[in-house]
Amino acid sequence: MSGHSTYQPQHPFMKWMERRLPIAGLVYSSFIAYPTPRNLNYWWTFGGILTVMLAAQIITGVVLAMHYTPHVDFAFNSIEGIMRDVNYGRLLRYLHSNGASMFFIAVYVHIARGMYYGSYKEPREVLWILGVIIYLLMMATGFMGYVLPWGQMSYWGAVVITNLFSAFPGVGEAIVTWLWGGFAVGNPTLNRFFSLHYLLPFVIAGVVVLHVWALHVVGQNNPTGVEPKTDKDTVAFTPYATVKDAFFLICFFLLYGWFVFYIPNYLGHADNYIPANPAVTPAHIVPEWYYLPFYAILRAIPDKLMGVLALGGSILILAFLPWLDTSKVRSARYRPLYRQFFWIFIATVVGLGYLGSKPPEGGYVIAARILTIYYFAHFLIVLPLLGLFEKTKPLPNSISESVLKDGEPIGASAPAKG
């Protein structure tokens, strides 16, 4: 994992600076010379996309906060004021609300890629756990952001989710009252959700720094799951990874733009254009789409406390993935059985997501129960056993060997710029 080059300041000022605060050298070694496996595919561009989406959400969010009023009597109309009277406010608001969904699309792809190629395995456990923490923070941030417009789904979503804590015996009611800042979801709740919704993205940014730091210590995984051995296995981050990331980021923006400009309310719920009304319960209370699989797990279990524990467990179990998966081979490319179970798992999560959007009755509940059991079985039974019994395919000796299929002689090392 030797680098391709080191930073050599040329300009007298940069030399002066480098001896005092080597920030240029840090940027150079982290984002220019940083060796990145030469065989990364486009699934690896989502880390960069996520960084851009976090920045986009923070920028649009800070401007929106300048026009938003966190008060139960004014919140709904202040959002409509943004939509009608703030210059390009409608664009900012749709960028922000759809940006949250794009953020989650990207994070789900990013997580699934990590699962498929075994990116959580030794020595990347801490990197993976930091990712799970970011994901948890994202869920909290997204949930509180959805409450801010103070529509019917905002209000009732807040009621349902905060009430989950009342399931804990003894202390439950006290926790809920403390969360609400009162005896019902009301103005103090909205105020603190706004405060935290503004704070948490910066906490996420902090954990992202740790995530990137950990990444740069252990290096990126790659589709073979074989660690780079020589400089022939890697290319410099700039220009190779940057140009590839940039190309796919623009493609991702096409999807983002499609939603923002043409179907901006598709991912939202119509009921959230009705101002919050504590006296009228919507026919179906549905969270945002990115929580639906977990909402389905929650409702699949008849006991409230067990449901809440299953909901929490379904996310926390991800943090233990590095130890639940017992296989020594990282990439699903060389694990024929795991590859099939991976896609079954993806289908299970999508199925749970669909069931989460449906009323909890009849066949929907039975289906949700079957899929919930399988969700946990994947982590607790399939993955531990698979590592013991699966016959894996032979691994290539190196990344460059797997790339050069026709076995042409490997001459000069990969050209590194700089």
Next chain:
Amino acid sequence: MKMQKLALAIVLAVGFALPAQAAGETEHPPRVKWSFAGPFGLYDRAQLQRGFKVYREVCQACHSLSLLSFRNLAEPGGPGFTEAQARVIAEEYRVQDGPNDAGEMFERPGRLADRFPKPFPNDNAARAANGGALPPDMSVIAKARTYERGFPWFLFDIVTQFQEQGPDYIVALMNGYEDPPQGFQLPPGSHYNKYFPGHAIGMPKPLSDGQVTYDDGAPQTVDQYAKDVTAFLMWAAEPHMEARKRIGFQVMIFLLVFAGLMYFTKKKVWADVHAHP
């Protein structure tokens, strides 16, 4: 791969087929052809003006439009009234202002900057005048109503950009008044509507043929009134839709060209890696 497909089929069957037994569907509103649908959709100015007339002569008696100002009527992308016309419309309304120097509230003719005044002083007054039912504010109602599209249609809607469930529902509701079927227990003071969830709606049939006079030759039927007022309400809910779609097209073209350039840049940069391993 065989096992993979089989397992996928089982999961899909569990996820989608089992629940199908549970679904009890109500009739979906029929699709209406809207001028504002699709990536290049624009509001029909004449239709918005007719719809505004229907709102003023019928709906306004009970339904507020509190997020709209008179100036909006003359803004681009809307019904296309001139500023002078919008001012005349505003002056036809009495708006409460004050308190004045004597500390009293007073009424004056509306101005462009005023919001549409509400028909009732408060929600309780509105309920009292309408048999206990609160007529909802209509400012964003076209986005606040929908119906379930169901699998797989909701996936196709991403591609076809179909998002007019709200307007379709409102038109269907206006046309959906009929006699209750045999054995249907209609609560007193409510009316049977085919498309209203639960079918018992507080609002009596609001429109009838010939009720509003059009001077542009459009048919004076309930169906036409319903479509016109719904188009007007869609504009009220999304007054900048035309600008959004116009900018969107420019952005998409820019991104497509940008993506193309980045693709060839990427190919060029990586060419030496592929050529000299």
